[in-house]
Each structure stands twice: as structure tokens, then as C-alpha cells.
Amino acid sequence: MKRPPKPPARADKVSLLRYMALFRRDILSAQPARLYRAWMAEFRTPFFRSFLVNQPDLVKEVLKARPEDFPKSDRIGEGLRPLLGNSVFVTNGETWKRQRRIIDPAFEGGKLRHSFPAMRAAAESAVRRMAGRDGEVVEVEAETSHAAADVIFRTLFSIPIEHEIAAQVFSEFRHYQRSQPILNLAAFVPLPRWMPRFFRRDTRRAAATIRGLITRLTADRMAEIAAGQAPDDLATKIMTTPDPHSGETFTTEEMVDQVAIFFLAGHETSASALAWTLYLMALYPEWQERLAEEAECLPWLLSEGAEDTPDFGIMGQLRLSRDVFREALRLYPPVPMMVREAQCPERFRDRAVPKGSQIVLSPWHLHRHERLWERPDDFDPGRYGTENGKQCVRDAYLPFSAGARVCPGAGFAMVEGPLLLSYLLRHFRVELSDRPAPVPVAHLTVRSDAGIWLKVSRRSSGPDGPSSR
Incomplete structure (x- = not known):
């Protein structure tokens, strides 16, 4: 039976220097195979100790029961500060709490329907772009x-992405992706605050350019809000929401930090998840056809002003698409590892965990854990209807983290992903190409080592390009 590609695991024992070199290049293939069965593993370096935790009750302890005792570690965030500044992704404590109090209301479940028309417009635009690639092998x-x-x-x-500033941000972000390693020196060596972080020149330049462009968008929106002319979108909602404790709203600089992480998290992670989902659909064409049939029964007309243009209620009918996307997130979680730091001495599984230890929570290993999931390396969207699947979703499924620091955009992503997937598969068929199978590696998110190349073909056509019959 075909199985989705998985990175090679290293031998259990390598030198520290070899491990650091592997870890810096790709954190997935640097890990030993035993982590897919271990409940906990300890790693020691000359500067700190880290513990990878897979045992479900310990994961819950760290993320849900005592999150303040295990704040986010600075070691991973250090490498992203030139772009993210003091955003909600890297902060802790009272600063983080204030940021979430302002951000969270914009992403509450009932408000997602207000973003749906914009998502639908982006999906229609993606279909039109893809129509020009009919019959080609495409890097998805x-x-x-x-x-x-x-x-x-x-x-x-x-x-839209075609807007001058949006297009520039997107272009500069591609430069940033290529220049930014997953970790910098501060991930391995505890550097004092005054010491330079040795960021590459092109990384600093790209980050500064992106932040400058976002500042222009944010300042313009501040002016529109002041003039009472701002559209009712997410930026306006967040920028006009006061902290219920202090009554203060975000300053322009604070909002730039948040927009930077919205773009990084909301764009990079969704792109990763959707690309792997399309690859899985090419690998398992029987599932692809089932999703196409599901979408065929729904109104997907692309012509402007169509009376049967779908609204938010359509998401309740995309059950297969949702399960397929959820399974892709299990096999290829965009954020493969999260790192917390123990604020006081702990004891996990009768082992001393000193204060300052790095607690690594790995969705990559937890989602494929051999002692938790049935057939963990198989692609099976039907597993979520089984008792094992339901139990593992509760205990061992963390594509968006969990607890207090769960991603505020989790619900947003679970609308966006299935919607884009259904639009694309309603209009196109994707097939494997003669290129080698992609190997997952961790960059900013889980991506392919050499791209994901699929052949794209139209299913049907109409006067406005691909459309429903």
C-alpha cells in the first residue's frame, strides 16, 4: 500500500556537532526513529537540557493545566524577531495576555462568516490563475x-494580492523564506540581550522591507478608521477593539507586529497544509474523486453576481473535504515542533527536569506516534469516525497547539483550507508527475525538499473559465 512520504530518521547516536548541524538544516530528519514510540526523551548540550514529551497527560500538563509555568521559549522566536518584533507569537506573560484580549474577538466563531466572502473571492481567483496552467506540471x-x-x-x-503593496509583501516574503534558517545561534547558545544575534544581511533587509510595507498599510487604515471610512475587515476589527482591562487599543507599531505574524502564520502555514493536501489527493486519486463529487453538488459559479454564489452555510456540507484536510494536517503539521521552558524544577516520568529546561512538544511525532494512532503513517481520513481517531484527536492532535496558546486563527484555517481545496478539486484534477516524491523538511513550516510538482488538468470549462456545469 502506498504511504505518504516521510523524512529519513537518523541513527540513534551521533556527535553533538553532527546533531547541531542536522538540526540547523532540518529538524525532522535530525531526530532518531525511536521518538515515534517514546513517551519522553532527553537531549543534553553544553548549554541547556531539553525534553521531548509525547505522553498525552504530560502534554496536557504543559499546554492546558499549567501554561504559565511553561511559557514559550525564546530560543525559537529569536530567529524571527527581525520580522515579528514583539508580536503575540513571541511574547509571554501580561504582554501576551493583553495582545490576546485584543486579537481573539476578531476570530470568534460567529465572526468567521464575515470573512467568508473574501475567502471565497480568493478561491475564485486561485481557480482563474490555475486555469492558465491546464495540462502543465505545476509546483503547487x-x-x-x-x-x-x-x-x-x-x-x-x-x-487582493494584486494590490501594489500586497504584491510587494508577498515578493519580499519569498526572499525572507530563502534567507531565514529555522534556527540561529541563539537557539543553541544562551546569548545575553546586548550581544548581536548575527542575522544574515539579506534576512534583516527582507524583514525591514516587509515591516515597512505593512506599516504603510496599517497607517493608512488608522487614517481610514479616524475618518470613519474603514471597511469592516479583520484589520479594522482588531485595530478598534480595546483591551477590556485598560481600554487601550493597539498602536500602529504594535499592529505592525501583529500583522507580521498574521501574514507569517496565516499565509505560510495554510500554504504548507494545502500543498500537502493536494499532493495526497494526487497520491490517492480515489479520495480526490470523492471530494470532487462532493464539490460538484454545491454551487460554485464563478461569474459575478451569480444568484447561487455560496455563503458561509456551505461549510457544513464540506464534510469529506474537512476530514481530508484534517488528515493532511495530521501527517504534515505545518508547525512541527513547539518549545516551552520550565520555570521551576519539575519531575516528569520519575526524571528530574531542571528549571530552565526546554520542553519540546512535537506535533510531528505525536501525530505519528506508534503507541497512540492506529496505522499512524497511513493516509486515512475515515479514521476520525473511529473510537481510536476520536480519542487521538483529544489526546494527540496539535496542528494549532492547544490550551491558552492555541492559535487564534485555528477556526479560520479550518474554513480556508477545505474551501480552497473544494474549489480547486471541483475544477481541476491533480496527478503525480515524473518528479521524485517530495521529502518533508522543516523550514519556517513543513515544506518539500524540492517542491511539490503535480500535473494539473481541467475537469470542465465554461464561458468564465472553469465553472460548474
Whole structure:
């Protein structure tokens, strides 16, 4: 039986220098195979100790029961500070709590329907772009990045990706991706605050350019809000929401930090997840046809003003698409590892965990854990209807983290992903190409080592390009 590709695991024992070299290049293939069965593993370096935790009750302890005792570690965030500044992704304590109090209301379940028309417009735009690639072998990660960036700009600022500033941000972010390693020196060596972080020059330049462009968008929106002329999108909602404790709203600089992480998290992670989902659909064409049939029964007309243009209620009918996307998130979680730091001495599984230890929670290993999931390396969207699947979703499924620091955009992503997937498969068939199978590696998110190349073919056509019959 075909199995989705998985990175090679290293031998259990390598030198520290070899491990650091592997870890810096790709954190997935640097890990030993035994982690897919271990409940906990300890790693020691000259500067700190880290513990990878897979045991479900310990994961819950760290993320849900005592999150303040295990704040986010600075070691991973250090490498992203030139772009993210003091955003909600890297902060802790009272600063983080204030940021979430302002951000969370914009992403509450009932408000997602207000973002749906913008998501739908981005999906229609993606179909039209793909129509020009009919019969070609396409690098789909590039296509899904374009579509996900379009979703972010349309929902945040009510502008399409073709807008001058949006297009520049997208272009500069591709430069940033290529220049930014997953970790920098501070991930391995505890550096004092005054010491330079040794960021590459092109990384600093790209980050500064992106932040400058976002500042322009944010300042313009501040002016529109002041004039009472701002559209009712996510940026306006967040920028006009006061902290219920202090009554203060975000300053322009604070909002730039948050928009940077919305773009990084909302665009990069969604692009990764959708690209892997399309690859799985090419690998398992029987599932692809089932999703196409599901979408065939729904109104997907692309012509403007069509009376049967779908509204938010359509998401309740995309059950297969949702399960397929959920299974892709299990096999290829966009954020493969999360790191917390023990604020006081702990004891896990009768082992001393000193204060300052790094607690690594790995969705990559937890989602494929051999002692938790039935057939963990198999692609099976039907597993979520089984008792094992339901139990594992509760205990061992963390594509968006969990607890207090769960991603505020989790619900947003679970609308965006199935919607884009259904639009694309309603109009196109994807097939494997003669290129080698993609190997997952961890960059900013889980991507392919050499791209994901699929042949794209139209299913049907109409006067406005691909459309429903």
C-alpha cells in the first residue's frame, strides 16, 4: 500500500556537532526513529537540557493545566524577531495576555462568516490563475502560497494580492523564506540581550522591507478608521477593539507586529497544509474523486453576481473535504515542533527536569506516534469516525497547539483550507508527475525538499473559465 512520504530518521547516536548541524538544516530528519514510540526523551548540550514529551497527560500538563509555568521559549522566536518584533507569537506573560484580549474577538466563531466572502473571492481567483496552467506540471507550493497570501490580504485589509503593496509583501516574503534558517545561534547558545544575534544581511533587509510595507498599510487604515471610512475587515476589527482591562487599543507599531505574524502564520502555514493536501489527493486519486463529487453538488459559479454564489452555510456540507484536510494536517503539521521552558524544577516520568529546561512538544511525532494512532503513517481520513481517531484527536492532535496558546486563527484555517481545496478539486484534477516524491523538511513550516510538482488538468470549462456545469 502506498504511504505518504516521510523524512529519513537518523541513527540513534551521533556527535553533538553532527546533531547541531542536522538540526540547523532540518529538524525532522535530525531526530532518531525511536521518538515515534517514546513517551519522553532527553537531549543534553553544553548549554541547556531539553525534553521531548509525547505522553498525552504530560502534554496536557504543559499546554492546558499549567501554561504559565511553561511559557514559550525564546530560543525559537529569536530567529524571527527581525520580522515579528514583539508580536503575540513571541511574547509571554501580561504582554501576551493583553495582545490576546485584543486579537481573539476578531476570530470568534460567529465572526468567521464575515470573512467568508473574501475567502471565497480568493478561491475564485486561485481557480482563474490555475486555469492558465491546464495540462502543465505545476509546483503547487508556489500556487498555494499565492492563494493563501491572497486570503490574508483580502480578509485583513480588503485588498487582493494584486494590490501594489500586497504584491510587494508577498515578493519580499519569498526572499525572507530563502534567507531565514529555522534556527540561529541563539537557539543553541544562551546569548545575553546586548550581544548581536548575527542575522544574515539579506534576512534583516527582507524583514525591514516587509515591516515597512505593512506599516504603510496599517497607517493608512488608522487614517481610514479616524475618518470613519474603514471597511469592516479583520484589520479594522482588531485595530478598534480595546483591551477590556485598560481600554487601550493597539498602536500602529504594535499592529505592525501583529500583522507580521498574521501574514507569517496565516499565509505560510495554510500554504504548507494545502500543498500537502493536494499532493495526497494526487497520491490517492480515489479520495480526490470523492471530494470532487462532493464539490460538484454545491454551487460554485464563478461569474459575478451569480444568484447561487455560496455563503458561509456551505461549510457544513464540506464534510469529506474537512476530514481530508484534517488528515493532511495530521501527517504534515505545518508547525512541527513547539518549545516551552520550565520555570521551576519539575519531575516528569520519575526524571528530574531542571528549571530552565526546554520542553519540546512535537506535533510531528505525536501525530505519528506508534503507541497512540492506529496505522499512524497511513493516509486515512475515515479514521476520525473511529473510537481510536476520536480519542487521538483529544489526546494527540496539535496542528494549532492547544490550551491558552492555541492559535487564534485555528477556526479560520479550518474554513480556508477545505474551501480552497473544494474549489480547486471541483475544477481541476491533480496527478503525480515524473518528479521524485517530495521529502518533508522543516523550514519556517513543513515544506518539500524540492517542491511539490503535480500535473494539473481541467475537469470542465465554461464561458468564465472553469465553472460548474
